[in-house]
Amino acid sequence: xxxxxxxxxxxxxxxxxxEIARRVATFTSDNKEAAARLIRxxxxxxxxxxxxxxxxxxxxxxxxxxxxxxxxxxGPEQGxxxxxxxxxxxxxxxxxxxxxxxxxxxxxxxxxxxGNILDIFGPKNRIAITDPVYxxxxxxxxxxxxxxxxxxxxxxxxxxxxxxxxxxxxxxxxPLEKVDLIYLCYPNxxxxxxxxxxxxxxxxxxxxxxxxxxxxxxxxEAYITEPGVPRSIFEIEGARDxxxxxxxxxxxxxxxxxxxxxxxxxxDLMASSADGKRHRVHPLWSRRQSTKFNGVSYPVxxxxxxxxxxxGKKEVADLITHYxxxxxxxxxxxxxxxxxxFGGVNAPYIWVKCPDxxxxxxxxxxxxxxANVVITPGAGFGAAGxxxxxxSAFNSRANAEETARRIRSxxx
Amino acid sequence: xxxxxxxxxxxxxxxxxxEIARRVATFTSDNKEAAARLIRxxxxxxxxxxxxxxxxxxxxxxxxxxxxxxxxxxGPEQGxxxxxxxxxxxxxxxxxxxxxxxxxxxxxxxxxxxGNILDIFGPKNRIAITDPVYxxxxxxxxxxxxxxxxxxxxxxxxxxxxxxxxxxxxxxxxPLEKVDLIYLCYPNxxxxxxxxxxxxxxxxxxxxxxxxxxxxxxxxEAYITEPGVPRSIFEIEGARDxxxxxxxxxxxxxxxxxxxxxxxxxxDLMASSADGKRHRVHPLWSRRQSTKFNGVSYPVxxxxxxxxxxxGKKEVADLITHYxxxxxxxxxxxxxxxxxxFGGVNAPYIWVKCPDxxxxxxxxxxxxxxANVVITPGAGFGAAGxxxxxxSAFNSRANAEETARRIRSxxx
Numbered sequence: 001x002x003x004x005x006x007x008x009x010x011x012x013x014x015x016x017x018x019e020i021a022r023r024v025a026t027f028t029s030d031n032k033e034a035a036a037r038l039i040r041x042x043x044x045x046x047x048x049x050x051x052x053x054x055x056x057x058x059x060x061x062x063x064x065x066x067x068x069x070x071x072x073x074x075g076p077e078q079g080x081x082x083x084x085x086x087x088x089x090x091x092x093x094x095x096x097x098x099x100x101x102x103x104x105x106x107x108x109x110x111x112x113x114x115g116n117i118l119d120i121f122g123p124k125n126r127i128a129i130t131d132p133v134y135x136x137x138x139x140x141x142x143x144x145x146x147x148x149x150x151x152x153x154x155x156x157x158x159x160x161x162x163x164x165x166x167x168x169x170x171x172x173x174x175p176l177e178k179v180d181l182i183y184l185c186y187p188n189x190x191x192x193x194x195x196x197x198x199x200x201x202x203x204x205x206x207x208x209x210x211x212x213x214x215x216x217x218x219x220x221e222a223y224i225t226e227p228g229v230p231r232s233i234f235e236i237e238g239a240r241d242x243x244x245x246x247x248x249x250x251x252x253x254x255x256x257x258x259x260x261x262x263x264x265x266x267x268d269l270m271a272s273s274a275d276g277k278r279h280r281v282h283p284l285w286s287r288r289q290s291t292k293f294n295g296v297s298y299p300v301x302x303x304x305x306x307x308x309x310x311x312g313k314k315e316v317a318d319l320i321t322h323y324x325x326x327x328x329x330x331x332x333x334x335x336x337x338x339x340x341x342f343g344g345v346n347a348p349y350i351w352v353k354c355p356d357x358x359x360x361x362x363x364x365x366x367x368x369x370x371a372n373v374v375i376t377p378g379a380g381f382g383a384a385g386x387x388x389x390x391x392s393a394f395n396s397r398a399n400a401e402e403t404a405r406r407i408r409s410x411x412x
Numbered sequence: 413x414x415x416x417x418x419x420x421x422x423x424x425x426x427x428x429x430x431e432i433a434r435r436v437a438t439f440t441s442d443n444k445e446a447a448a449r450l451i452r453x454x455x456x457x458x459x460x461x462x463x464x465x466x467x468x469x470x471x472x473x474x475x476x477x478x479x480x481x482x483x484x485x486x487g488p489e490q491g492x493x494x495x496x497x498x499x500x501x502x503x504x505x506x507x508x509x510x511x512x513x514x515x516x517x518x519x520x521x522x523x524x525x526x527g528n529i530l531d532i533f534g535p536k537n538r539i540a541i542t543d544p545v546y547x548x549x550x551x552x553x554x555x556x557x558x559x560x561x562x563x564x565x566x567x568x569x570x571x572x573x574x575x576x577x578x579x580x581x582x583x584x585x586x587p588l589e590k591v592d593l594i595y596l597c598y599p600n601x602x603x604x605x606x607x608x609x610x611x612x613x614x615x616x617x618x619x620x621x622x623x624x625x626x627x628x629x630x631x632x633e634a635y636i637t638e639p640g641v642p643r644s645i646f647e648i649e650g651a652r653d654x655x656x657x658x659x660x661x662x663x664x665x666x667x668x669x670x671x672x673x674x675x676x677x678x679x680d681l682m683a684s685s686a687d688g689k690r691h692r693v694h695p696l697w698s699r700r701q702s703t704k705f706n707g708v709s710y711p712v713x714x715x716x717x718x719x720x721x722x723x724g725k726k727e728v729a730d731l732i733t734h735y736x737x738x739x740x741x742x743x744x745x746x747x748x749x750x751x752x753x754f755g756g757v758n759a760p761y762i763w764v765k766c767p768d769x770x771x772x773x774x775x776x777x778x779x780x781x782x783a784n785v786v787i788t789p790g791a792g793f794g795a796a797g798x799x800x801x802x803x804s805a806f807n808s809r810a811n812a813e814e815t816a817r818r819i820r821s822x823x824x
Contacts, residue, residue: 001623002592002683003534008696009685018702045485050477058711059471065462065669068808073457073668108520108671108706115704119555122415139703143531180414211413256485257477257710259520271414273421284420290430291551292527294520297709298669299470396480 007145012154016135016380017043020364027368034372039399039406041330041392042374044189044348046254048322048396050303051315054253057306061299075295078286079106079262083301087262090308091247097234103266103282105289106304108296110219110248110261114183115140117215117244117263119292120284121181124274128179130172131161132190132378132385134217137183153383163384164191170342170351171195174206182207184233185217187224190381190390191351192343194229200236207242213271213281214243219261222252222320224346240266244281251348251394253307253316260296260304323348326400327393333404334391337412348393351378355412363389371406419557424566428547428792429455432776439780446784451811451818453742453804454786456601456760458666460734460808462715463727466665469718473711487707490698491518491674495713499674502720503659509646515678515694517701518716520708522631522660522673526595527552529627529656529675531704532696533593533683540591542584543573544602544790544797546629549595565795575796576603578754582763583607586618594619596645597629599636602793602802603763604755606641612648619654625683625693626655631673634664634732636758652678656693663760663806665719665728672708672716735760738812739805745816746803749824760805763790767824775801783818 020042028035064070078084084101092099107113118140127146129137138156141147148157155161160179162172170193171186184203186195195203207214216233224231233243245264249255265285270278306312327344334341340353354363360377367373367389378388393400432454440447476482490496496513504511519525530552539558541549553559553571560569567573572591574584582605583598596615598607607615619626628645636643645655657676661667677697682690718724739756746753752765766775772789779785779801790800805812 001590001688002625003536004683004685004691004693004696005532005534006685008532008699011699043486047480047483047485049480049483050474052478055474055478058474062462062467062470062474066464066467068459068461071459071461071669073459073666074455075669108709111706112704120417120420122417124415136703143700143703178413213414254485256706257483257487259706259709271416273416273418276413279416281416284416287420287423288555291548291555292524294523294668294671297520297671297712299711300709 005143007143010142010147010149010156011139012150016376019380020374020376023364024368024374037372038374039372039395039403040374041395041403042376044251044392044394045256046251046394048254048319050254050258051307051312051319053306053309053312053315054258054303058299058303061302065298072298075298075301077290077293077295078102079104079296080298080301083305086305086308092232092234095232095235097232098240099234099264099266103264105263105265105285106296106301107261107263107293108259110217110246110250111136113246113261113263114215114217116288116292117285118144119288120281121271122274125180126160126178128160128162128175128182130164130183130185131383132164132381132388133183134185134189135381138382153386154379155383161382161384164188164193165384166342169193171199174202178210180212182212182214183217184214185219187220187347189220190349190376190378190385192345192347192349194224194346196228197230197236200230200233204233204236204238204242208238211272212242213269214239216243216245218245219248220251220347221247222316223324223348225324226346229346234264240268242269244269249304249307253304254319255304258300258303260300322397323393326395326397329400329404330391330393330407333407336408337410344393350391350393352389352391354387354389358387360386360389370410373403373406417555419555422554422559422561422568423551424562428788431792432786432788435776436780436786449784450786451784451807451815452786453807453815454788456663456804456806457668458663458806460666460731462666462670463719463724463731465718465721465724465727466670466715470711470715473714477710484710487710487713489702489705489707490514491516491708492710492713495717498717498720504644504646507644507647509644510652511646511676511678515676517675517677517697518708518713519673519675519705520671522629522658522662523548525658525673525675526627526629528700528704529697530556531700532693534686536686537592538572538590540572540574540587540594542576542595542597543795544576544793544800545595546597546601547793550794565798566791567795573794573796576600576605577796581605582754583611586614590622592624594624594626595629596626597631599632599759601632602761602788602790602797604757604759604761606636606758608640609642609648612642612645616645616648616650616654620650623684624654625681626651628655628657630657631660632663632759633659634728635736635760637736638758641758646676652680654681656681661716661719665716666731667716670712670715672712734809735805738807738809741812741816742803742805742819745819748820749822751824756805762803762805764801764803766799766801770799772798772801782822785815785818
């Protein structure tokens with residue numbers, strides 16, 4: 001008799017974004033006029049054209065596949081050297097981070113990697129997760145049995161939640177109890193907050209003291225506009241001993257539909273077996289990828305490489321400027337109606353406090369019905385997200401302007 | 413203190429193909445002349461140009477991404493309807509299989525899917541694996557703790573091995589003990605064998621009787637040339653209740669570097685929770701994919717769809733004819749030197765018995781040193797593969813002809 005993984009039964013009704021899609025579909029099928037007016041600021045999905053540099057490189061790579069003398073079949077499961085070296089040289093070297101190309105693993109998405117990384121860690125780890133948080137961190141821990149059941153607020157037993165609130169600038173205090181794996185994401189999704197060098201240094205110090213590992217999601221690094229904000233956990237001294245970093249081209253080069261990301265596992269990073277012996281983590285992740293992954297599509301890796309050409313860099317910068325311009329418009333609209341607003345400066349997300357007493361899914365429904373705008377309810381990101389909502393700046397300028405107008409004209 | 417998944421320490425020294433790559437690299441770095449003569453018939457990687465239909469569609473999709481009005485970001489995690497529907501209509505309907513488009517999940521590789529599928533099954537399952545077998549099935553079960561340690565032959569405690577030998581035509585007898593998940597692959601990798609309707613029907617009957625699930629890998633279906641050979645497990649009555657099928661464009665359309673595959677999970681398929689209750693498997697796989705995967709690159713999905721256009725079908729047929737032509741040459745060469753040969757008729761692999769008493773890694777080294785040809789040692793596929801080797805027909809015609817010549821001129 002085949003048995004299921006019963007941890008799946010602990011999962012709440014739907015992964016956040018499918019649940020949003022369901023509500024939107026129900027609303028728009030009942031209301032064609034509103035459907036035509038609908039503006040999506042929910043899921044953080046890019047909207048603008050893929051950079052020409054990436055398209056040209058991708059098409060050239062497709063042409064290479066059309067000639068048997070330049071054809072490429074299976075690539076290295078860890079990614080092609082041309083891309084790993086580009087990242088070491090163009091991303092990490094300029095930050096002064098000592099990251100070798102073979103510490104960089106190319107994948108088809110940070111969502112996949114942040115889930116799959118749990119494959120190489122054992123069941124005994126105590127997991128610390130910021131709250132609110134990108135739901136994938138929580139759900140993948142539920143799926144592999146690191147949690148108990150969820151309570152009414154959606155919080156799971158067994159996880160150590162680290163509340164992120166205005167009072168701590170959305171950077172959590174160090175936990176009082178011991179934890180083993182710690183998820184941090186800065187610039188933060190969903191709050192748009194950043195962490196300072198001092199704050200990250202404190203976390204690195206804590207991780208080293210406790211032989212814990214920080215799983216650092218830097219997917220939104222490209223949106224940092226202010227000086228003095230760390231762009232990588234590896235800018236922090238000692239992080240090579242205690243951190244894995246996840247990055248993606250999704251929000252950097254508009255690759256959400258193209259699929260390419262990367263994960264850095266330093267060779268210095270160690271973790272324990274049950275007998276307390278220390279082992280390198282790098283060979284386990286490499287083995288995991290060799291066995292359960294077959295590398296990223298060759299034309300896609302060429303497209304990613306092209307983002308570091310002079311033309312590519314210019315186009316990426318233009319994309320970021322565009323989305324951050326939207327963020328400014330949306331921030332200002334929320335401020336104009338006296339909402340309390342966070343983020344949107346070094347991140348493509350605006351995190352907004354609901355008017356007193358309003359719940360975040362109710363706010364979602366109000367935005368959908370009154371303004372025909374899709375936002376993301378804060379509660380979907382965790383219990384501490386209740387009473388907040390997220391607006392995504394990924395949109396056309398016209399849609400951002402229209403959304404800003406509708407926010408100003410809603411009844412507050 | 414972060415803890416590792418110690419199951420990884422049970423894995424043997426290297427996943428088969430990296431180990432082959434290591435030996436080849438050592439040999440060729442010592443011997444430049446032989447390196448220049450080297451012919452690779454080891455890993456089953458395609459060599460011929462990607463079909464023009466796929467390239468044209470892929471480039472057109474890249475162009476779509478270059479215009480914001482036709483841009484696509486995140487696609488459905490389960491795949492675009494255009495491709496799921498093409499597969500239901502072009503692959504399953506002609507076989508008389510009742511498979512709905514939303515039972516077909518698009519992914520970036522069957523290797524990934526056959527590993528990832530274990531995510532949704534619990535730790536209590538008893539696993540049956542043919543021997544020899546594609547190593548990924550074994551290694552992914554080791555990684556998630558379904559096995560004990562390996563013995564000297566590389567067999568893991570806790571797995572139920574089903575020996576596949578000439579005496580049973582490489583289709584295993586039904587197990588005498590109860591098993592819960594059963595891996596079958598036909599046309600078979602590595603033996604090139606096929607199973608008959610009667611044989612698969614017996615397995616489906618067994619699975620239904622035991623509420624077991626068959627994980628059926630049909631990655632080589634396109635190579636079936638003989639009439640009366642089943643192309644899908646779903647051609648067998650009752651299979652919708654007890655089987656998941658994995659398929660890929662890798663060997664079908666030459667997509668090993670492009671990355672696209674699909675997995676069929678029928679909505680009728682049920683499995684148990686520990687309390688004996690029965691649950692549908694489909695929602696769990698859908699949830700797994702929604703949470704841990706972000707869909708296949710849009711241009712790649714368009715390329716896959718194009719393989720079902722009239723031009724695409726013609727090009728795929730030509731590719732298969734080409735590789736099977738190589739298989740014939742290689743088969744005949746082995747037969748000419750009085751080796752015992754299997755496969756190569758409905759599959760791109762030839763499975764050859766080593767001369768009496770010769771071990772398969774020794775045969776690998778002999779081929780490498782004497783003929784400068786890379787083959788795959790049978791023992792890399794499991795204990796029952798000892799004393800055999802696999803030759804891949806994925807090559808240029810010139811290389812296949814030269815390999816055939818070298819086989820004839822080796823000392824046997």
